[in-house]
Amino acid sequence: MDFELSREQKDIVSAAREFAQGEFPDRADYLICFVQTDPENPDRHRRHSMIMVETDRDGFEANHLTGKLGIRASDTAELSFSNVRVPCSNLVGDPGNGFAEAMYLFNLDRVVVAAQAVGTARGALEESIQHVKKRIAFNAPLASFQSIQFKIADMFTWIQAGRNLVYEAAWRIDQGTIDHKLIAAAKSFCGQMAVKCTDMALQMHGGYGYLAEYKVQRLFRDAKITEIYEGTTEIEKIIMARNLLK
Ligand SMILES: Cc1cc2nc3c(=O)[nH]c(=O)nc-3n(C[C@H](O)[C@H](O)[C@H](O)COP(=O)(O)OP(=O)(O)OC[C@H]3O[C@@H](n4cnc5c(N)ncnc54)[C@H](O)[C@@H]3O)c2cc1C
DSSP: OOOOEEETTTTTEEEEEEEESSSGGGGEEEEEEEEEEEETTTGGGGEEEEEEEETTTTTTTEEOOOOOOOOOTEEEEEEEEEEEEEEGGEESTTTTOHHHHHHHHHHHHHHHHHHHHHHHHHHHHHHHHHHHHHOOTTEEEEGHHHHHHHHHHHHHHHHHHHHHHHHHHHHHHHTTOOOOOHHHHHHHHHHHHHHHHHHHHHHHHHHGSSSSSSSHHEEEEEGGGTTTTTTHHHHHHHHHHHHHHH
């Protein structure tokens, strides 16, 4: 979010639009925003701070977004700030340390999203196992066909690999180590894995999987966001490459 510090008035002046995800973001009383408070600082990592913005301030608007592909049980809003004035006393954390504070949060959130992806994929595997054992095609359960068995085996392997990445990344954070490349690997692998697994699961359900009454349709739609928010798959790969090649 681009904010500017108006030094004369000791106010924060803003003009920005951004997504926000969470419980009722359009009905929140307060927001913690990542704002540019020292744009001239030669160290680009010292230009930002965190600031609390009360949502009843003039110039603030939140519009509830509808029509999302998936994660429809979770609210998303578009926040708009038009010359919102916030006193410097609303600054939280260390002024100028906002970048490091945001990155710390991102690292935790990325592991959470990777775990979300593992859970989504696991749901798809469980639904698929139940379905292929029950559904009869050409006088035999789908589960008896080798091409179906291979899909089930691949899904199990990828989910287990993703889960282990999540556990190691989370364990290292608990030990006090932020391993950027490992966190990025967990987020990027698990997001892609969830999209692939839910696609396979829907395929094994055939036409039924395309219908809203089958859970696998929702899992297929829910998986995609794990490749997008908290850092896209591409950005995670950039982080890994930068760390490995420096
Ligand atoms: C449901 C939902 C909830 C969200 N919640 C939040 C939230 O709570 N807080 C928040 O801050 N944001 C939130 N977001 C925003 C989300 O984090 C961004 O949409 C996401 O980071 C991608 O940014 P973008 O949409 O600007 O895509 P863009 O930056 O326009 O990227 C488009 C594509 O280009 C690729 N790309 C961009 N730059 C590069 C590059 N340098 N090299 C290679 N490829 C590149 C991207 O990987 C992507 O595939 C939410 C989004 C959604 C859909």
